Amino acid sequence: MNKETSLKKIGKQTVKLKNPPKIIAAYSIVGPKEGEGPLGSYFDEILNDDLFGKESFEKAESEMLYTAITAAINRANLKEDDIDYLFAGDLLNQLTSSSFAARKLNIPFFGLYGACSTMSESLSVASMMLDGGFGSYVVAATSSHFSSAERQFRFPLEYGAQRSPLAQWTVTGAGAMVLAKEGNFPEVTYITTGVVKDYGIKDPNNMGAAMAPAAVNTISMHFKDTGRNPDYYDAIVTGDLGKVGKEIISKLLLEYGYDIRSNYYDCGDMIFDDTVQNTDSGGSGCGCSAVVSTGYFYKKMLRKEIKSILLVSTGALMSTTSSLQGESIPGIAHAVAIEFNN
Structure with missing residues (x-):
């Protein structure tokens, strides 16, 4: 190297x-x-x-x-x-x-x-x-x-x-x-690339549970690699674990010694009001973390309401073919630290 x-x-x-x-x-x-x-x-x-x-x-x-x-x-x-x-x-x-x-x-x-x-x-x-x-x-x-x-x-x-x-x-x-390369704007400081995790979930309706282990791995490795703690960030934001996955990840990270409950958000949990809009466990899809990060969190940073976020978009790496063949659902999560201290 x-x-x-x-x-x-x-x-x-x-x-x-x-x-x-x-x-x-x-x-x-x-x-x-x-x-x-x-x-x-x-x-x-x-x-x-x-x-x-x-x-x-x-x-x-x-x-x-x-x-x-x-x-x-x-x-x-x-x-x-x-x-x-x-x-x-x-x-x-x-x-x-x-x-x-x-x-x-x-x-x-x-x-x-x-x-x-x-x-x-x-x-x-x-x-x-x-x-x-x-x-x-x-x-x-x-x-x-x-x-x-x-x-x-x-x-x-x-x-x-x-x-x-x-x-x-x-x-x-x-x-x-x-x-x-230049400008007085929020900047990307760290990138933690995820590894694929598969804990045997086969239900394509339960993607939150399928993706949660990958998110736990990426977030815990980010803290380990950088030496940062959860309270460094104003917001730790997963992509689309929804209500089910959000609960799982909070519990699993506690086992790793990281308590993120006070500043943890999930885009899928935020974007809909499930009791009014009948969205069950919440939102999902590529567009979920895309619009919540570019819409909600980016504007919050520009307004100086928050200074730092760890954006952890989560993905279920299944296909129609793999599900029909009885395969389990691999998960992936990538983390990007975005900071604005000016």
Whole structure:
């Protein structure tokens, strides 16, 4: 390991960025149900209908992602040609939402798949690209859509299947962040890359339980690698564990000696009011942590209401094929430390 690398890689899974990239702009767009939820006032754009004027839900999702990316670039007072790389992903087969959005953009594109962990994954890779000196401006983005995900992973919408109390509601939304080398903005300081964990959960409706072990591993390794404690952060934020997974992770981390209960939030638990909106265990999907981080938490940081968050987007790495073959559900979680001390 050379000297430059040793300055950045700390511990087993964490990178300390030498030149922390700044998040100079962000944009969030959500569907009607998300707009009616507790965080509605924080989102930049709320759709009147989840087809977004398109012929299919899949086309609507791609248009949402394209809108989030271009709006974030405009908000940063940049042009498309200024962006060196686009990192984006979604839940659909072959990343069609991201790829079809990228085909309308003249920006070098990396398509990423981390299931619902993709927002932190795209932000991680984008930040390392900038820290490595491989560009001046990059975009990290992701999306999901309830209707496109539901009919890919579960049942046709017309089937009207009864939902399990453990089930989560895939968020219709897209979020994008523009990163730059300079500026007085929140910055990415540490990245803890997750490892795949599988504790044998096979119920595709119980994704919170499937993803919780991966989140526990990533969060505990982040603290171990950095030497930080839970109270360092104003908010420790998981992506979409929902009510079930949130309870599991709080208990499991106590066994590791970390009590996060006073400053722990889950995007899936926050985005809906389950008693009013009938969302069972809460929200899920790539778009869940994307819109809550770009909408709610980024605005909180700009307003100096919070100074630091640990964003831990979580993903269930299943497919329709693996579930039908009786496979268990592997989980992944990636953590990104975002700080704003100015």
